Amino acid sequence: MTSDTTRSGVDTGRLGTALHPEAHAIVYDQYLPAGDSEDAVGEELRLISEVDRAHLVMLVECGIVDAPRAAALLDAVDGLRRDGFAPVRSRPMPRGVYLAYESWLSERLGDDVGGVLHTGRSRNDLNATTARLRGRDVYRRLLESVEGLAAVLLAKAEEHGEVTMPAYTHGQPAVPITYGHYLAGLGCAVLRAFADLLHAGMELDTNPLGAGAVGGTSVAIDTGRTSELLGFTAPAANSVDAVASRDFGLRLLSASGVLGVAVSRAARDLAAWTSEEVALLRLADDLVGSSSMMPQKRNPFLLEHIQGRATASLGAFSAAASAMATAPYTNSIAVTNEALRQVWPGLRNTTDAVTLLRLVLAGAEPDAGLMLRRAVDGHTSATYLAEQLVSSGMPFRSSHHLVGRVVLRALNASRPLADAVRDTPEVARVAPHDDIEHWLDPATVARANAYGGGPGPASRAGALAGMTAEFHGLRAEFTARRDHWAHGAVLLDAAVGRVTSR
Template identity: 45%
Template sequence: MTRTDSPARTAGTGRLSRSLSGRAHRVVFGVNADAAIDLELPYITVIDEAHLIMLTERQLVDTGAAARLLTEIHELRVTGFAPLRGRPAPRGVYLLYEDHLIDRLGMRVGGVLHTGRSRNDLKATMHHMRLRELVIGALHGLLRLQALLLSRARRFRTVVMPAYSQFQPATPASYGYYLLGVGESLGQDILGLWQACEGLGQCPLGAASGGGTDVAIDPARTAALLGFTTPVSHAGYAVASRDTAVRLLSACVLASLTLSRLCTDLQLWSTHEFGLVGFPDSLVGSSSAMPQKRNPFLLEHIKGGAGALIGAWTAAVANIKNVPFGNSVEVSTEAVASIWPAIDRFTGMTELAVSVVAGAQPCQDAMLRGADEGFTVATAVANRLVAQGVPFRIAHRVTGRLVTELISEGVHKPSTVDICATGQRLGDLLRSEGVATPVDLTGADLDPVAVLAATDFGGGPGPRSFAAAHDRLAAAWRSHTREVAAWSDRLATAETERNEAVRQLGGYT
């Protein structure tokens, strides 16, 4: 038989005689508990299962009471917590949920659920579980994007284009080499996010309100049942800190910068003035007023998302910086409020990035023309002189003078000049610098394709260097993919073990 809410339990905790004022309650908890039900109770009920299993194994709760509680919790979950919806939560959604269990089962059964813990360690544990779900999704998105970058890097490794320095053509590169560089940066972002996940291995449950408990609980058991690798080690830290959440967001912020810079390049290269990259109709939008326009607006959503993540990180750390190192609403509620939507948005950004990277098509003729007309072979020409005994600084100066003269004469492509005449001109320029050295210049020295093929040192785009970098990144990708899969498998194994333990207790089947 269901009982109505007890005024004493609804109004306070024994220390308080009245509940929160209506205005304050609406601001803090909302009109009803529905939003918090969806965000928190799916995790809390799983934690409760593990906690009850441990309490019965430690003989702290009667097996029959635990079975009845587990069955009632399951019934709530399968109905989507319908009995709790539309109701106010004067002391938060957890106590609304606990009061419901007491109403259904009586105080002697429903009232034992919270034995040996606090809302503080419960909330911290819920945060870790919610974070790992979000972060596993983010890691999958990043790994998928990196796999695509590596695949397209290999496909376009010989599509020659200028490498840009300060928005100016610099040296010969390739579109594939550019994508490989983004893949390298993303690999570091994945590594940083994975390292930040280390903090999610420890289960806060058992810390109670921040000072541990004198109840003889087994935190290692609950940690294992929830898929964590280690139990709580310091109760104060477990309750006071949300540093793992901030580190995870920080890693996402850094990865979002990589995505934003990639999108800046693609947006610039897709302009009429550059014309290096094109997008299919499925990845662009039109203008409401200008019929000729094709707007690659998805790139702007990714770039804007990076700004939003930076804002979320700023909000999180600003709420933490002057808070005493103990339990605090500023840390456990306000600081993390911006983190959940930010990480979720980041995963959406990676999905968009997969689409735009897959859809971006290099305009190969324009890319090669840009490498040639940008005089990107100039450094290779200077290096050719160095190989013939000319000091680099002199070689640099005379090559710059040569480029200036050719441009003033209307030469747009150094690959088209007469090799012998150009070699003689370089010799004359060297003699004006007091260096009498015959110049042996070949067509390969002025051909961006040949120059790129020779750039096999210092991590350059040459074929052997490219292959070595690609193999290294692919190996790291496979390693991270296996690690994330093992993490997911561990969580699935813990769920199976928890369900079996519930069944053995006589709970739901």
């Protein structure tokens, strides 16, 4: 008998489920070496044709090109789009994709019709425009992954807000916090990255179309209209900058790199906490892998993929920045082709790492009892004890040394910290004699640490409320940006319909 969770080819004996399908797609699906689309030519032609549709509509509305010629061109372009650009794909492309595409339109419709397509523009501003349109999809997927990770962190921080555990410094138990408090701390970094990425992508919303080769055009085009139809917020103000700059790629890689560092550090923590020796967290079967040889293994291998991909954007940044740095500030192949070639796979790797971390955190279950025992055994309440001595008038350094000796006596005698406190009168005087164990319980101490952004309930609740409000604001900004892109597509389809129906 097989089932959805235990089925032939999946059950390894130790593991009864397949890898989570979203993780499987990232880890095992085949990608092209450069991270490009499987149909790069088709995607480039689709983007070119989208720009052409907006450009032709604008030329008609401005009275620069008559409607019948524009309608013939739009019909031909839409036909190519329906056919997957098959007639263009079969042509030789000695001067690139665009000129092969334009030549096909001119041969089919005649120079009097096909020849008007390039009125008031250049391949330079066209390429700058398609680069931003191409970036939208990669950028959207990255932001969606960050949004998903932030949502999981906030939810899990709330869920595990009372699960006491040690915070670690230098790999040693330090002070008591909660697992939810740790997740909220990671959430702070993710929300900052969300904001940074939203800011870094603002240049994607600036329309370079109309900048021509580098000096604009004398044709009285309306760049505001093409901006509206293509979902941009505004046209570029300077023609040189419009064709020279691909700064958005560097900014996105930079913000992704900062996020990747936080993601990789979190994966390191999770790798330690899911080890058999520590075992503070357990991952579900669909988030671990088996061994081909060792039947007992449950390998949290997704964490290694996270660490391997999280900072790939840093390498991509170095490569892209190096390609740009030697180019003049004008249209340049080193910038438009070679530098951007590094950007897309770098951003995709960050997206993959963030997605995998979301899956792991969503499926990780803390062992609350073991976490608390580790906090007790690590004497994580010692700092609280020293601070209580300070409150009674003792200088902190003196209390620090005194409590250190108390902890040493507890360790040497293999006794609880509470017993060592009872045996030390100058320390015991600040403790409630009837319930020292509860007073020094790490969960009690964690609740008492209500200042400085600590895990105390009021502090934690206030921080989570602020983070949640920030998250909703960032998500609303992202949603508005996506909606603006989608609205442009609707406007463009309607405008094309009006021209072709004349």
